[in-house]
Amino acid sequence: MKKAGLPxxxxxxxxxxxxxxxxxxxxxxxxxxxxxxxxxxSSKSWAMEQTFKGKIMSGGxxxxxxxxxxxxxxxxxxxxxxxxxxxxxxATMMQPLEVNGMLMEMxxxxxxxETVSMRSPSGEVKExxxxxxxxDVLAWVARSLGSTFPxxxxxxxxxxxxxxxxxxxxxPSGGTFETVTIGVFxxxxxxxxxxCARLKMEGxxxxxxxxxxxxxxxxxLQYKGVVRFDRAAGRVVDSTQSGNLNVRARMGKAPxxxxxxxxxxxxxxxxK
Numbered sequence: 428m429k430k431a432g433l434p435x436x437x438x439x440x441x442x443x444x445x446x447x448x449x450x451x452x453x454x455x456x457x458x459x460x461x462x463x464x465x466x467x468x469s470s471k472s473w474a475m476e477q478t479f480k481g482k483i484m485s486g487g488x489x490x491x492x493x494x495x496x497x498x499x500x501x502x503x504x505x506x507x508x509x510x511x512x513x514x515x516x517x518a519t520m521m522q523p524l525e526v527n528g529m530l531m532e533m534x535x536x537x538x539x540x541e542t543v544s545m546r547s548p549s550g551e552v553k554e555x556x557x558x559x560x561x562x563d564v565l566a567w568v569a570r571s572l573g574s575t576f577p578x579x580x581x582x583x584x585x586x587x588x589x590x591x592x593x594x595x596x597x598x599p600s601g602g603t604f605e606t607v608t609i610g611v612f613x614x615x616x617x618x619x620x621x622x623c624a625r626l627k628m629e630g631x632x633x634x635x636x637x638x639x640x641x642x643x644x645x646x647x648l649q650y651k652g653v654v655r656f657d658r659a660a661g662r663v664v665d666s667t668q669s670g671n672l673n674v675r676a677r678m679g680k681a682p683x684x685x686x687x688x689x690x691x692x693x694x695x696x697x698x699k
Contacts, residue, residue, distance in 0.1 A: 458583035459612065461624055462548035464661020465504035465513055471662055472501040472696035479672070481687035494687075495525040499696060502662070511548040514555070516541065517566075542566040550578035550592075564604070567596045577610055577628050577654045577663070584612045602637035604646070606630065616655060623655040623664050645675035652691075665694040 465471075479494040498521045506514035518541045524531045543556040554566075580590040588611070595605045608630035616625045634646035652668025667690070674685045 458585050459624065459658070460583045461579045461612070461626075461656060461658060462511065462661055463513065463546055463550060463579065464548075465502075465515075467504050467506055470501055470503040472499060473663075473665075473693050474499055474696050474698075475691070475693050477689060477691040479687040479689045481672075481685065484684040484686075485678075485681055493527055497522040500693075505543070508545055512545050514543065515546045516543050540566050548579070549581045564596060564599055577626055577656070578608055579656075580610065580612070586612055586614045588612055598634055598637065598641075598643065598646075600637070600641040600643050602641060603635050604632055605635050606632045613653075618655050618657075618664055621657055621664065622659070624658050626654045626656055628652055628654055628668070643674065643676040645673065647673045650691075663693070665692070665698075667692045
């Protein structure tokens, strides 16, 4: 295996936005409550796959790259809290990246991240155990995928209604990652016999206030996709999304810029 530098920035970046397929949509009338749930002791696992295609500029020389990322996520509901809040443990296992067909060594990226947090019915999070060694960004990424993405509407909605959520977290090299997510409840869709709410999602992530000496000076992710949400179980079923990513950084003293298109899928573990 080879070591990877900037590709891991790309991985941590686009993990933030996982969003799903299409098919027969039922536009039921009336307001619908969409809330996260889960019975204490219950677990669910997902497989995540992402593909990045584009170019990396280093020293004025462009290099075409294809990066493939794979991870698994397991969410366990540990306890019920007040007002519908749940204590949630989320474990993420990451595999080595594949860059232009070659596996890369994990380097500084930990192979696993585990978080424990309280999650509200609409997806707000209060972290109970902060991961060590600056892994809180990866933890934020992980729960954005498996446990709090999409952030659900705070009130019942009708088909066609829209809501917006904003979050932020400190970036490891300085500055703040700011996110905005706009959701639309499109209606209901049956997925393998499960009646799911179909949510159209779009948004972005932007790095704000990055200091001059930061390793990453510019970061912008834009995406759109669809999430299917099992209303009865109170969990995401699956998702697909696509978008673009632009990163300007430095590796040592060398400036590097990545301009990538990406596709991402999140699906139940074991589903082909």
